[in-house]
Amino acid sequence: MIAAQLLAYYFTELKDDQLKKIDKYLYSMRFSDETLRDVMNRFRREMENGLGRDTSTTATVKMLPTFVRSIPDGSENGDFLALDLGGTNFRVLLVKIRSGKRRSVEMHNKIYAIPIEVMQGTGEELFDHIVHCISDFLDYMGMKSARLPLGFTFSFPCHQTSLDAGILVTWTKGFKATDCEGEDVVELLRDAIKRKEEFELDVVAIVNDTVGTMMTCAYEEPTCEVGLIAGTGSNACYMEEMKNIETVDGNEGRMCVNMEWGAFGDNGCLDDIRTQYDQAVDENSLNEGKQRYEKMCSGMYLGEIVRQILIDLTKRGFLFRGQISETLKTTGIFETKFLSQIESDRLALLQVRAILQQLGLDSTCDDSIIVKEVCGTVSRRAAQICGAGMAAVVDKIRENRGLDHLDITVGVDGTLYKLHPHFSRIFQQSVKELAPKCDVTFLLSEDGSGKGAALITAVGCRQRELEAQQH
Structure with a gap:
């Protein structure tokens, strides 16, 4: 027992002495x-x-x-597609939000790799790759014919001019695709969907990951x-x-x-x-x-x-x-x-x-x-x-x-x-x-980047309907 106490004493003395030296x-x-x-x-x-x-x-x-004007109020309802692009992996999600007494959020997703040559190739190649992944996912879920509202989590600095328009300020995290900086990434996505000619999507919102985080928690x-x-x-x-x-x-x-x-x-x-x-x-x-x-x-x-x-x-x-x-x-x-x-x-x-x-x-x-x-x-x-x-x-x-x-x-x-x-x-x-x-x-x-993007899209759809009624 005494030996243990001595050791502890020695250790404290040693520690204090050592730390004093480096303290400055x-x-x-x-x-x-x-x-x-x-x-x-x-x-x-x-x-x-x-x-x-x-x-x-x-x-x-x-x-x-x-341009996100309100947090979820519990009335959100429907099927939404969410995209999550922020690194070397890209996710496509189907998010089913149900309102009412038994509110629920059900999610299905698939992860796709983005090869380095696509990250650093042309903007057209990058967005064609993204749309190819969406096409594969819609096949997998058997939902090619539905025109789903879509939220795009895009974790790069963007200057937004509306809920569904974001100008890419600069690429970060190893992305260098050409002809994207200074462009509206939602338009680049819409153009790639048109080129594919396989399905239609209603791009409602471009989402930053912090906002997705806030919205996911605000739902609860x-x-x-x-x-x-x-x-x-x-x-x-x-x-x-x-x-x-x-x-x-x-x-x-x-x-x-x-x-x-x-x-x-x-x-x-x-x-x-x-x-x-x-x-x-x-x-x-x-x-x-x-x-x-x-x-x-x-x-x-x-x-x-x-x-x-x-x-x-x-x-x-x-x-x-x-x-x-x-x-x-x-x-x-x-x-x-x-x-x-x-x-x-x-x-x-x-x-x-x-x-x-x-x-x-x-x-x-x-x-x-x-x-x-x-x-x-x-x-x-x-x-x-x-x-x-x-x-x-x-x-x-x-x-x-x-x-x-x-x-x-x-x-x-x-x-x-x-x-x-x-x-x-x-x-x-x-x-x-x-x-x-x-x-x-x-x-x-x-999962703010998936669930949050879908919730922002749902709130955006609600906002759009309200504005349509007012006009």
Whole structure:
């Protein structure tokens, strides 16, 4: 027993001593409440710029109108087709929504690969491939003859001019198909359907994945008026008052705004809190100078920030006996899943060493303590600044509505939020502390890009019928 106590004492002493040495290198990543409140206030200013008629063109947080005017009300009914294009796989879904007492959503889907030569070929080839997949799916479901309403989840930056029109601003995620940027992707899809001459579809809506997340959760919980993606990338959307969206005509009611918040800080407004490690990650990225906020808080970059810190600490002789292995020199080798594993409360130091060994790093117990601390610092900061953004959003909604207290639900999707052992807890805590007048419930979204697209299409059909009756 005494031996165990001595060991624990020795371990605590050792840990404190080790961590004191590296503290000055991690100190700039540990944010005070005051700094986080400051980030929240800056975020709020950037939101106003994105909404303003005169400031929106140069704003970094774009606040793009989506033309989604309301959340589901439970009357949605019918069969809808949904497409989901956002990466190397493409999904086609049939979504059967039934209203009434026994409301239900039934889904059938098939996944199709998009070969790299199609991703990087001509736009016509890409959309012909998409339509070929739809044709195969309709055959599979025996629904070639039905003219179904369709919602298109298209997870690339788009400038929308109506619910069923979206101009592709720029390709991301390895797509490079020619003759698409600057074009309306809905028209490109319609043209490809015409060329195929096999079936007809009614393209009702083009959908961003954050909006799909919000709508899926709003179907279950009507107080859901915010959507958040915290995964490989980071973005959010929310229901804004029409009178505040100066880039769109009309003052009545609300509209969902796709914030494209990952670009917060691209104008230099976060430079005082970015570290040398953030700058190194940015310089090594495919889009230097862009998406600076996303690079501090999304899954795609956290492992790379950790790697930059580990290299620096090794050079200074605090880690791995001062030896930088060839593996550690490899960009992207320290994946975010390693952060999640290393930070797991159930993981003993021996297991941390085993993970580091997989990365070709010969580590001692002391090294493992430091690596665990670095991972914790990086992911804690990510959750906190993501929380500062969300706090700015919910507090703005509260002020918009002139309320002393707001009850609201946020629909959330994304691997970082769902799989990291501490991210969601720290994120929620930050929102609570920074927006004390808002009582926020977080709801996990199940398939926002499929079910959400179908629900937006259903709401769009309802809206269209209402407008037809009014004219």
